[in-house]
Amino acid sequence: MMKHLYFLAALSLLWAGSGCSDDSSDSGSGRYVFNPDARLYVEGRMIDIRPVTEGGAVYPQCDGCTFSGPIVALMEDGAYSCATSLRESRGVEYVWADYATLLRIGVATGIDPGPEWAPGKTRFQVGSTMFSIYTRPYETPGEKVAVPSGEGVSATLVFARSIVVEGVPAPPGTVIARSPAAHGRKISNPSIAIRDDGSYFVGCAGPHATGNSYYRSTDRGRKWELLSNPEYMNYCMTFIRPADPHTIYEMGVTAAKRGDIVIRKSEDGGRTWSSMTTLFEGDYHGAPSSYVVHEGRIWRAMGISPEDESRMSIIVVSIAEDADPMEPSNWTMTNALQGGPQNWIEGSGISYDNQRNFNQWQEGWLLLDPDGRLTVVTRVDESNRGDVAALIRVVDPNTITFDPVHDFIDMPGGGKRFTIRYDERTHKYWTLANPCYDEDRWRTHSGWYANRINPLYLRSRLVLCSSPDLRHWTMEKEVISSNNVFFHGFQYTDWVFDGEDMIAVIRTAFPESRGLPDRQHDANMLLFRRIENFRTGGFETAKIEYDQLGEGNGI
DSSP states (O other), X not given: OHHHHHHHHHHHHHHHHTTOOGGGSTTOOSSOOOOTTOOEEXXXXXXXXXXXXXXXXXXXXXXXXXXXXXXXXXXXTTSOEEEEOOTTSOOEEEEEESSOEEEEEEEETTOOOOTTSEEEEEEEEETTEEEEEEEEEEOSTTOOEEXXXXXXXXXXXXXXXSEEEOSOOOOSSEEEEEOSSTTSSOOEEEEEEEOTTSOEEEEEXXXXXXXXXXXXXXXXXXXXXXXXXXXXXXXXXEEEETTEEEEEEEEEESSSSSEEEEEEEESSTTSSOOOOEEEEEEEEEOOSOOEEEETTEEEEEEEEOOTTOOOOEEEEEEEETTSOTTXXXXXXXXXXXXXXXXXXXXXXXXXXXXXXXXXXXXXXEEEEOTTSOEEEEEEEEOSSSOOEEEEEEEEETTEEEOOTTTOEEEOTTTTSOOOEEEETTTTEEEXXXXXXXXXXXXXXXXXXXXXXXXGGGOOSEEEEEEESSSSSOEEEEEEEEOSOTTTOEEEEEEEEEETTEEEEEEEEEOOBTTBOOSSTTSOOEEEEEEETTGGGTOSOOEEOOTTOOOSSSOO
């Protein structure tokens, strides 16, 4: 009740400051009564909803522009939200509500919002820009009101207790799960498998405050049920031993950045899980990645992420396929390959090798090459052009090797995590990758990406690619495509063959009614998508038209 009185008092001050008489204020003459709790609906381009808190960022992806004391005090420190956009964008174009209320906007000094908007007494600064509060009585519930543009200066801000972004399209797939908040815990570690009964089994982290989440679909991905929510395990993926097809095992790491390698099992299809057993203690890292049964052993590639933040290393762990995976002594680990100097790629013979800087490698995918040799295809963090990967050879359970002269490869999306599988029908390797498009490389805005965007973060194109030999890759067809490299991300895709189709789960960053994800890397939803008749390209590309960027550099 006190907050409502404070709000009404503040509105009265603003209204008085505009020179309007009290007979049209909240206390009312009977013509209308303002509802301070009215939910606002906004439309526009790249709209985010952010809490109004001291020191909080006003614009997405712009740490240097924060809310200052005067506006925070007026908004009761966290009780209000702000509809905003990239600093230089048009931002909110229209606003409306279900009830009569008083609309409030923040407009950069020098911009005239028009006679419909009355100036208030409060001014506040964002970065180097001074803002003024303007108000407008809203008496026509449901009717859209145009918001004055701040494009090219600073996006106009809209304030309310509750704000919803309207006009956001459905994401390009079936939503299995969402993160609890648009700016909070992120979706990670997607994996998918088809069980013996034909059901689809999916795992991820992020939808729940703690732990991992496991889902099941019995209708080919149309609907999903939550099976379980056990203790958190990172970089995890499940496997089944040929000798024990009724038990699901899952291996991963104990912490978000680095930790011990651990394993657990489920004997009831993923509904309940054992406690975790530690296999190796250390600073291990990885990604949801493949298991290969080969020469009587089960193999998996993982990594080491040193606490001193030096370069990551690649390792391979393995176990005899008839041994108990829950017994640590049954597992063997190879040597660790850390990688070479920054100019390591030069002279390798791949495209632009003299322009590519080797930073590190990580998140390897293990499989058999055309000659039947165990090979880790690992992503390479290359910050200049991207799209390069490496082939690491598994010699035996204790040894892996790499030849920098011959085993760097051009690979679309090679700088981001990928799933690769071999198809006996086409005699090709297939993947869903995030290649770097030239038109996307130099996108900029005034915040985080003022200079350019690192190729590592170009994740708005999901493309079906194939190779006959793991060395030579062809981009076959786009699956999902958007040029919004700042906020759209279709990444860390895991997939399996399903007859003529692929079925995939996608770690997805995409706008929603709660606002924007923090960035393309930080997924706010897990999507399921079926890629029909992938071998013939018989599927339709999802072309994202929402929140598209302009031509050339910038937005």
